[in-house]
Amino acid sequence: MAKGKNDAKEAGKDLQATLSTDGAPAGTSQPKAVELAKKQREIGVAEFFARNKHLLGFDNPRKALMTAVKEAVDNALDACEESGIPPEISVEIIEMAENRFRVIVEDNGPGIVKQQIGKIFAKLLYGSKFHSRKQQRGQQGIGISAAVMYAGLTTGRPAKILTRISPKHPANYVELTINTATNSPDILKESEKEWNKEHGTRIELDIEASYQKGSQSVDTYLKSTAVTNPHATIIYVNPKAEQYVFARATDTLPKPAQEILPHPHGVELGTLIKMLSESENRTLSAFLQENFSRVSPQVAKEICENARIPPNFKPDEITRDGAEALIKAFSSTSIMNPPTDCLSPIGEELLKKGLMKEVQAEFYSAITRPPVVYKGNPFQIEVALAYGGEQEKDGAITLMRFANRVPLLYQQGACGVTKAVTTTNWKAYGMQQSGGSLPVGPMTVVVHIASVWVPFTSESKEAIAHYDDIIKEIKLALQEAGRDLQKYVHKKSKVHLQLERANLFERYIPEVANALHRLTGKPEPAIVSGLQAMVKKDALQQRIEDMQAKNTEDDEEFAKIGAGDDEDEHIDPDAEEESALSHSLKKKAKDDAKKGDEKSADDKTNDGNKKK
Ligand SMILES: Nc1ncnc2c1ncn2[C@@H]1O[C@H](COP(=O)(O)OP(=O)(O)OP(=O)(O)O)[C@@H](O)[C@H]1O
Numbered sequence: 001m002a003k004g005k006n007d008a009k010e011a012g013k014d015l016q017a018t019l020s021t022d023g024a025p026a027g028t029s030q031p032k033a034v035e036l037a038k039k040q041r042e043i044g045v046a047e048f049f050a051r052n053k054h055l056l057g058f059d060n061p062r063k064a065l066m067t068a069v070k071e072a073v074d075n076a077l078d079a080c081e082e083s084g085i086p087p088e089i090s091v092e093i094i095e096m097a098e099n100r101f102r103v104i105v106e107d108n109g110p111g112i113v114k115q116q117i118g119k120i121f122a123k124l125l126y127g128s129k130f131h132s133r134k135q136q137r138g139q140q141g142i143g144i145s146a147a148v149m150y151a152g153l154t155t156g157r158p159a160k161i162l163t164r165i166s167p168k169h170p171a172n173y174v175e176l177t178i179n180t181a182t183n184s185p186d187i188l189k190e191s192e193k194e195w196n197k198e199h200g201t202r203i204e205l206d207i208e209a210s211y212q213k214g215s216q217s218v219d220t221y222l223k224s225t226a227v228t229n230p231h232a233t234i235i236y237v238n239p240k241a242e243q244y245v246f247a248r249a250t251d252t253l254p255k256p257a258q259e260i261l262p263h264p265h266g267v268e269l270g271t272l273i274k275m276l277s278e279s280e281n282r283t284l285s286a287f288l289q290e291n292f293s294r295v296s297p298q299v300a301k302e303i304c305e306n307a308r309i310p311p312n313f314k315p316d317e318i319t320r321d322g323a324e325a326l327i328k329a330f331s332s333t334s335i336m337n338p339p340t341d342c343l344s345p346i347g348e349e350l351l352k353k354g355l356m357k358e359v360q361a362e363f364y365s366a367i368t369r370p371p372v373v374y375k376g377n378p379f380q381i382e383v384a385l386a387y388g389g390e391q392e393k394d395g396a397i398t399l400m401r402f403a404n405r406v407p408l409l410y411q412q413g414a415c416g417v418t419k420a421v422t423t424t425n426w427k428a429y430g431m432q433q434s435g436g437s438l439p440v441g442p443m444t445v446v447v448h449i450a451s452v453w454v455p456f457t458s459e460s461k462e463a464i465a466h467y468d469d470i471i472k473e474i475k476l477a478l479q480e481a482g483r484d485l486q487k488y489v490h491k492k493s494k495v496h497l498q499l500e501r502a503n504l505f506e507r508y509i510p511e512v513a514n515a516l517h518r519l520t521g522k523p524e525p526a527i528v529s530g531l532q533a534m535v536k537k538d539a540l541q542q543r544i545e546d547m548q549a550k551n552t553e554d555d556e557e558f559a560k561i562g563a564g565d566d567e568d569e570h571i572d573p574d575a576e577e578e579s580a581l582s583h584s585l586k587k588k589a590k591d592d593a594k595k596g597d598e599k600s601a602d603d604k605t606n607d608g609n610k611k612k
Pocket residue numbers: 071075076079107109110111112120126127128129130137138139140141142143144145146201
């Protein structure tokens with residue numbers, strides 16, 4: 001506060017000085033701008049986010065609980081993977097009082113060195129991932145300090161951190177809060193402690209929150225995380241003291257994502273100018289080769305030729321016009337796409353297995369597309385779908401979104417993934433759909449985007465921005481899976497039609513048999529069994545059964561985790577808004593589909609793929 005007042009005083013003095021040098025006549029009243037200028041102050045990043053908690057995913061108590069757990073678990077997974085450690089994470093949530101919860105997340109990761117503890121947990125925009133270009137869950141350096149800030153703001157209690165980096169080092173215990181005026185840590189307690197863990201980190205936060213099951217709950221987040229991270233073991237105790245153990249399904253860690261340099265096709269002019277001016281390279285050719293991926297000596301030579309700048313020109317002497325010429329040369333030179341070992345997709349098999357655990361369906365399909373590039377950033381789309389079975393037939397499909405293996409549970413309507421699904425023509429694949437809506441029918445669709453930089457719509461990382469390149473790629477993956485679906489639906493409806501005919505024929509067997517008996521004199525029972533054999537009903541039924549997927553991963557208990565409470569009357573306003581939205585979307589989709597059906601009955605001949 002005092003600092004703020006001083007700032008204002010200083011600003012006032014500066015302005016007085018400016019005015020007198022501007023030669024304003026003494027004694028005249030000050031222009032309004034001078035008065036207004038006295039109020040101008042710099043805004044601290046933590047102050048800003050403290051007031052805009054919703055940008056960080058802390059906009060209501062229910063979501064706050066999920067976000068706090070998510071930030072800690074995502075970090076734990078990132079840290080373990082980066083260190084090649086199979087993750088073992090425990091999450092415990094204890095209800096301390098009404099609307100007060102203690103969240104404890106413990107990992108067996110590499111731990112955190114003592115000097116870094118304060119900044120990691122109590123300084124916004126501080127982290128190791130922002131500048132490293134590879135697929136990771138975290139990217140902004142905000143997540144965990146935002147959770148610590150939320151704890152301080154809502155309960156006034158410090159975060160308690162225990163961390164150890166090796167058996168040879170003691171475990172460090174720190175209690176801290178974030179000073180929002182300065183965006184820096186206030187360390188309240190510090191000591192060394194006994195810990196029967198060789199390495200890892202434990203964070204304890206007291207926060208204002210509310211616990212509820214349902215599709216946007218901590219339970220659902222952890223279950224979905226277990227599905228897309230089968231190499232992790234997660235032990236979870238919820239506030240109802242129910243324990244879930246998501247044991248790892250594989251001991252193999254995902255292929256480690258490699259860090260890459262920026263690709264010339266993704267760099268912007270301002271960034272290039274800055275890079276050039278800060279470069280210590282002696283020649284432009286060396287600068288290009290050392291700072292960008294896929295620039296070999298030959299490619300560097302071609303870029304220089306196309307930009308009409310000598311390859312031995314000093315980078316820090318290149319002008320703005322020169323930089324612009326270089327940007328043009330980047331796009332006119334043929335440069336290989338960036339390497340894609342910076343990505344670590346889930347893979348078709350695991351994706352399908354995960355879906356089988358969650359959904360009882362009759363048909364499953366999973367597609368992993370080859371990596372592609374947008375603005376120089378490699379990304380890769382994976383899609384899986386489960387059709388039929390016990391899923392609701394009359395509502396909109398269920399959409400599950402993931403980014404870098406993290407489930408996205410909020411902001412479905414605002415997400416680029418949803419746009420890709422709603423703008424795909426599902427009618428072509430045997431589903432019902434009205435313009436611009438999610439298709440209607442018994443189906444679950446999973447979309448995963450793996451990228452070195454996921455363009456989220458806000459700091460809370462809930463929805464993916466509407467980038468054309470990404471939407472296009474998701475649509476291609478959906479179309480591929482859709483074509484598989486269409487083949488299945490078509491085949492199935494053909495056999496069903498044959499079965500219907502067989503049933504019809506079967507009904508007339510007694511009459512036909514009787515007539516044949518009278519005509520030929522052969523015994524009626526023999527004719528009946530002969531005709532029944534001709535119908536081949538059993539064979540048709542068997543064909544339908546064979547066609548349907550055998551769910552080898554069936555796990556009813558698992559599928560139930562997180563279920564329920566979505567329509568509870570105590571639901572939080574935000575969740576209510578989402579479910580109201582999805583209800584009205586479902587209703588609209590249903591109504592529109594009905595209308596569509598009535599219409600299509602008139603012009604059936606135009607659409608060969610319509611459900612029979
Ligand atoms: N459990 C942990 N073990 C080891 N290092 C950690 C752990 N949690 C956080 N870190 C380190 O602290 C940094 C800051 O974490 P934070 O969650 O604030 O940001 P981030 O994960 O980099 O990005 P995002 O804001 O997108 O989550 C991380 O980049 C990581 O280096």
